[in-house]
Amino acid sequence: MRARPSVTTSTGPGPSSAAGTGERGAGNGVVLTVLHEDDLPPSRDLLHDLAGEVRYARRAELGDALRGSDALLMWDSFSPALREAWHHADALRWIHVAAAGVDRLLFDDLRASDVIVTNSRGVFDRPIAEYVLACVLAFAKDLPGSWRLQGEQRWRHRVTERIDGKTVMIVGTGAIGREIARMLRAVGLTVLGAGRSTRDGDADFGAVYDSSRLAALVADVDYLVNVAPLTGETRRLIDADVLAALKPAARLINVGRGETVDTEALVEALRSGRLAGAALDVFEEEPLPAGHPLWSFPQVLISPHMSGDAAGWQEALADTFLENLRRYVAGAPLINVVDKHLGFVVSP
The missing domain is CATH 3.40.50.720 (NAD(P)-binding Rossmann-like Domain)
Incomplete structure (x- = not known):
C-alpha cells in the first residue's frame, strides 16, 4: 500500500496529460489531481516537483482521475464535477479550492466525509x-x-x-x-x-x-x-x-x-x-x-464577477496552493481550512 502523509489542519500552462495517466514527480507517493477547464495553474513545474504524480482532468475526465488520488486541486473552482464523480474518490483526503467561496463545492456527502477542504483565503x-x-x-x-x-x-x-x-x-x-x-x-x-x-x-x-x-x-x-x-x-x-x-x-x-x-x-x-x-x-x-x-x-x-481579479491573481492562487501542498507532503498543518458545516474558514 502506498504511504501517505498524515494530514493536520490549521486556521491560520501547456498541454495537459490525459486523466489517469499522470506525470511522475518527486516520488513521495502523493497523487494529485488538478481539475481544470481551459487554463492550467501557473508554476506547473513545482506541482510535479512536490507531488509524486500529477493528473490533469476536465469535468468529463474527473472520475477516472480521482481513483487513487490523495489530493484534488479545484482550479476550475465553480465546477460541479466533484459531486458527479464523488463515488470514484476512493483515496481522497484533501481538496483545495482556487477561490475564497466554497458554497458551490460543498454537498452532503463531502460534508459528512473526513476529507479536508482548504480555500484561497487572503488572495482577494x-x-x-x-x-x-x-x-x-x-x-x-x-x-x-x-x-x-x-x-x-x-x-x-x-x-x-x-x-x-x-x-x-x-x-x-x-x-x-x-x-x-x-x-x-x-x-x-x-x-x-x-x-x-x-x-x-x-x-x-x-x-x-x-x-x-x-x-x-x-x-x-x-x-x-x-x-x-x-x-x-x-x-x-x-x-x-x-x-x-x-x-x-x-x-x-x-x-x-x-x-x-x-x-x-x-x-x-x-x-x-x-x-x-x-x-x-x-x-x-x-x-x-x-x-x-x-x-x-x-x-x-x-461588473462580471471580477472585483478580486487584479493583475497576478492566478499566480497568487497557485502560490497559496503550493504552500499547502508543501505542508501536506511534509505532514504539517494546512492553512485556510474550511469548516464544512459553516461553509467558510473560521478566524482564530
Whole structure:
C-alpha cells in the first residue's frame, strides 16, 4: 500500500496529460489531481516537483482521475464535477479550492466525509477592498454621470458628495470584510459590521451586530457592503425588508454572493427610487442575462464577477496552493481550512 502523509489542519500552462495517466514527480507517493477547464495553474513545474504524480482532468475526465488520488486541486473552482464523480474518490483526503467561496463545492456527502477542504483565503482581500472603495468614490463623485455626459459632449456642472463622515455597514466579518473595513475607515468613513453574533470592541469594525437583525440595523447606513459567504443563513439575507429599511440615499455594494440578495426585491427598490444605487459584482444567475432589468438602471454599476481579479491573481492562487501542498507532503498543518458545516474558514 502506498504511504501517505498524515494530514493536520490549521486556521491560520501547456498541454495537459490525459486523466489517469499522470506525470511522475518527486516520488513521495502523493497523487494529485488538478481539475481544470481551459487554463492550467501557473508554476506547473513545482506541482510535479512536490507531488509524486500529477493528473490533469476536465469535468468529463474527473472520475477516472480521482481513483487513487490523495489530493484534488479545484482550479476550475465553480465546477460541479466533484459531486458527479464523488463515488470514484476512493483515496481522497484533501481538496483545495482556487477561490475564497466554497458554497458551490460543498454537498452532503463531502460534508459528512473526513476529507479536508482548504480555500484561497487572503488572495482577494486587498483587490476587493480597493474595488469597494472605488465604488464608494464613483457614487459620491458621480463618475458614471460624468462619463455619460462626456459621451454626449455635454458640459453640466453638478455638486458631488463627500465620503468622510458617511456610515458603511459591512455584512460579513471575515478576512475580506476586515480589509474593506480598514480601507474605508482610513478614508474617513464610520464602519460597522454585521456577522454571526453581536460584539463590541472589534479591532476592525468597532461594533459587530447580528446579521439576522439586519433590517433593524440599517436605517442610518449610507453604504451597505455585502461580502457574506453563501450559507443557509445568508441566502437572500438582503431582502425586501432590509432594502426598505435603508434610507433612499443609500447604496448597496455586493461583492459576496449573488444569492445573498433578493434580486427581485432589489430591482423593485431601484425602480421605485427607494434605493439610490447599487454596485453589483455578483448575481444569482451568472452571466447576468441580456435584457435583465439590472442592465437598464443608470444608477447601477455592473461588473462580471471580477472585483478580486487584479493583475497576478492566478499566480497568487497557485502560490497559496503550493504552500499547502508543501505542508501536506511534509505532514504539517494546512492553512485556510474550511469548516464544512459553516461553509467558510473560521478566524482564530
